[in-house]
Amino acid sequence: MDSGSNISDLVVIGGGINGTGIALDAAGRGLNVLLCEQGDLASATSSNSSKLIHGGLRYLEHYDFRLVRESLAEREVLLHKAPHLIKPMRFRIPHRPHLRPAWMIQLGLFLYDHLSKRVTLKSSSGIKFGRYSPLLPHIKRGFEYSDGWVDDSRLVVLNAVAARQKGADIRTQTRCINIKRFNRLWHITLENVNTGDTEKVRARALVNAAGPWVSSLYQDAMQKKAPKQVRLIKGSHIVVPRIHTEEEAYLLQNKDGRVVFLIPFEDKFTLIGTTDIEYKEDPSNVVISQLEIDYILGISNEHFKHQLTAADVCWAFSGVRPLLDDESDSPQAVTRDYTFEVEAPAGMAPILSVFGGKLTTYRKLSELAVDDLVEYFEHAGPAWTMQSTLPGGDFKDQASLQAQLNSNYPWLPIELCARYVRSYGTLIYQILRDAKVLTDLGQHFGAGLYALEVNYLVTHEWACNVDDILWRRSKLGLFLSTTEKANLADYLQTRT
Known part of the structure; x- marks a missing residue:
């Protein structure tokens, strides 16, 4: 390999959770890493999530057992990895027998408790709602289970901070505008979005972790067709003044088969979402619609004594989830799993592209992605992130x-x-x-x-x-x- 000092081992395109996670994992194995992000870190999908570290209870209905098992295992890892950003949270499911029978929910919660080893979190249980419940009087019983809450954008930022501590070069406000492969090296043109200045860098390997832009990057910067396509699913949330004083969050069922989370947020607020809508426009311009606001408010009002109107919305945000296009009929059925596409013709520099994924599995995704690349780097060390804490996480509680x-x-x-x-x-x-x-x-x-x-x-x-x-x-x-x-x-x- 070319030993030139101005050549990176790895250039990562995308400063969301997967890009920063991969940059950290690779830098910690001794690779020379440069990450570029066209905006701010976590400025797209990764800051517009439901703020949950969870196994994905509803994924069981779509038989995504592998994904749920991996997510539950990673939930335990992340609770110890970032105790400042992630905390355990109990979730309540009001029982609405015309939507899902009790036996189905109980079976799902049993699997949720046992698909992976659970050390930190309490198991699920039944619950009765009394006269002081914030729920409407006709909702008498339900279920409780455990998951985790996370400050999603800070999780991204601290992965970038940790990557920099390991030697990675993190470039925000930096767009990748041209990519060409010359034998064993990638030649990449970067543009500072504020000044318009350009810079050419070279790398022995390339990671495309551009999230919603993972497929379009091929066309825009490489002038070729992407090996896979993502299906863009819009998810929107609203924030309202806190509608109950309990510490627990709620998972609300709806007659369309979807579920909506209602979560205590920033002490004085309640976060409610998300929606699942096919999205065909520019991911940079995604905003919540009035129909989505009405949808979310309607589900909350079907459950809670505290009735909401659009005037209660203090803040709303939307993100586009770049999910692997598995040809599912409905947006909520599209898998949240991930896959890699590695293109490495003999004697040529490799490129790995990340399609799909979810916040909870970012660390495992990153580890597996770098595992696929280390064969090109004899000096790369072993996987290491499972037992490490993120910056600031070295404390008891x-x-x-x-x-x-x-x-x-x-x-x-x-x-x-x-x-x-x-x-x-x-x-x-x-x-x-x-x-x-x-x-x-x-x-x-x-x-x-x-x-x-x-x-x-x-x-x-x-x-x-x-x-x-x-x-x-x-x-x-x-x-x-x-x-x-x-x-x-x-x-x-x-x-x-």
């Missing part, structure tokens, strides 16, 4: 870390301390450093966002603008006023 943080910084407001723990884990000590009083955190933009944190996000986490900080590095956009957001934008402008 959130309660003990928060107590330690309160002890070290007794002047920190309790709510702010709690957010720091669940966003940064032990990384918060890199942000606070020698701060002695609240004013040491610098300018306050509102809702506990101070200049010291903003500076850290810009310097260490690739944040460039207001949306990067308020919607992907945090969800403080729910709390800041228009004026406060403008003040943050002005501050960021002074840093450039």
Whole structure:
């Protein structure tokens, strides 16, 4: 192989969960990795999920047993890998016998409990709803089971941070505009989307983890037909003021066979979704429709005493899930499984493309993808990510870390301390450093966002603008006023 120092072992295209996961796995095995992302990290599908680390209970109805088993196993791995970003959560299923009989739900929950070894989470059980239940009075019984909640976009960002710690070069706001293969090397042209400047890089292997753009990248940058196609499925969510005070989330059944999650969100809100709609347009322009809002509100109102209207919606978001086109009749039946397409003619540089996948299985997907590539790199080390923690995850539990943080910084407001723990884990000590009083955190933009944190996000986490900080590095956009957001934008402008 060419030993030129300006040649990467691996270029990864796509800064979502799969791209950053692959970059981290490969860098940790000793490969020289460059990752390019046309926007911000997690700026598309990976920040617009239902925020769940779950086995996929409803996938059992489509006989995706392999995927559910792998997802349940990865659920355990990720709970220990990122205890700041991921937490156990109990889910309640109100029983509606005209939709699914009790025996069917019980069978599904039995499989869910036993398809993979369960160490951290409680098993499923039946439940009766009393007079103080937030559900409508005619819903008397149901079921409970365990899964996990995750800050999806921060999971992506911390995979990128970890990859950089292992030596990877992470380039955001960088579009891949041309790809050509010359024997054992890829020649790739990258464009800075802000300046228009271009750069040519070379790599011994290429990973296409472009998510919704995985197939179109072939046509746009390589001028060839993609080996597989993805089916774009739009999923939308709404956020409303919290409609009940319980810690548990709900899985709501609907007469169309779908289910909708209703999840406590950012302490004061409830997240409700998702939809499943075929999407044929540009993935960059996906937005929720009024029909979707009405659909989600209708399902909630069929279950809960607290009745919602469109006026209650504080925020809504949509994402496009790039699922492998398995020719299923309905969007909800399309498999959430993944596959790789490896093209490596004899004596030529390989390309691996990722089709499909889900948030929960990203680590395993990444490990298997790099497994497929290491045969081209004699110096590559073994798989390693199962036992490792993500940056900031080296602590016992959130309660003990928060107590330690309160002890070290007794002047920190309790709510702010709690957010720091669940966003940064032990990384918060890199942000606070020698701060002695609240004013040491610098300018306050509102809702506990101070200049010291903003500076850290810009310097260490690739944040460039207001949306990067308020919607992907945090969800403080729910709390800041228009004026406060403008003040943050002005501050960021002074840093450039």
